Amino acid sequence: MIHEQLKIISKQLIAKDTVEMTFRGRMAQEKILPGQFLHLLVGEGTNHMLRRPISIAGVDRQASTITIIFKLLGEGTNTLAKAAPGDQLDALGPCGQGYPVDDLQLEKALLVGGGIGVPPLYYLAQCLKRKGVHVTMVAGFQNKAQVFYENQFRLLGNYYLATDDGSAGEKGFVTDIINAEKLDFDQYFTCGPTGMLKAVSTQLSNQEGFISIEQRMGCGIGACFACVVPAPDSANGYKKICKDGPVFRAKEVVL
Ligand code: FES
Structure with a gap:
């Protein structure tokens, strides 16, 4: 996982309340598995600064771009949707475990x-x-x-x-x-x-x-226990969605 300012190179509405946003950055050169997510800092410089986990919908290593798609679900995603091409967003990623x-x-x-x-x-x-x-x-x-x-x-x-x-x-x-x-x-x-x-x-x-x-997350990096899910066969009986997931074998966790 790296920490980087990703530059927005395009943004478009692709369905009702659904935004596709593409970034350019060296993060695209990292190994990124499908199912992993970006943890984006939204509302930087305001009182409502929060990181939002958004899953990755595409990576183009040659063009050094990463695409996300998100739905306008509330204050955080509405603020994120106001960012425009040319803006930079503080991003942690790729986060979590993807499909192997x-x-x-x-x-x-x-x-x-x-x-x-x-x-x-x-x-x-x-x-x-x-x-x-x-x-x-x-x-x-x-x-x-x-x-x-x-x-x-x-x-x-x-x-x-x-x-x-x-x-x-x-x-x-x-x-x-x-x-x-x-x-x-x-x-x-x-x-x-x-x-x-x-x-x-x-x-x-x-x-x-x-x-x-x-699922809604807190820290997004395994530090706050906001995202645990029962996992009977694991050592402590639970897994953290943000760090051990979000991808799991279907029989590994109890929904
Ligand atoms: Fe904090 Fe998962 S969101 S531990």
């Missing part, structure tokens, strides 16, 4: 993402495709206005879309698609709200898989 792409032995991967859990899976899909793995992505959003990166995913493999209200793709949840399509895969990789992670890991309990937990 280099160690994986598989031919077919199922990726399941919900809402703001989708961005790290885009970077994962790129890494898996480079390894020659066949990728199937199942994405879930509330409605059509929230959908992003559909075309980008379609370029990397099979893509299925579900929305809660049926305004795009199939009406229903990602679990409905997994049920209906009888998808063939060796391992699954999922990221999204806790309810979705629970439903997916229960549905696929006979398969090997990884989950990435999206």
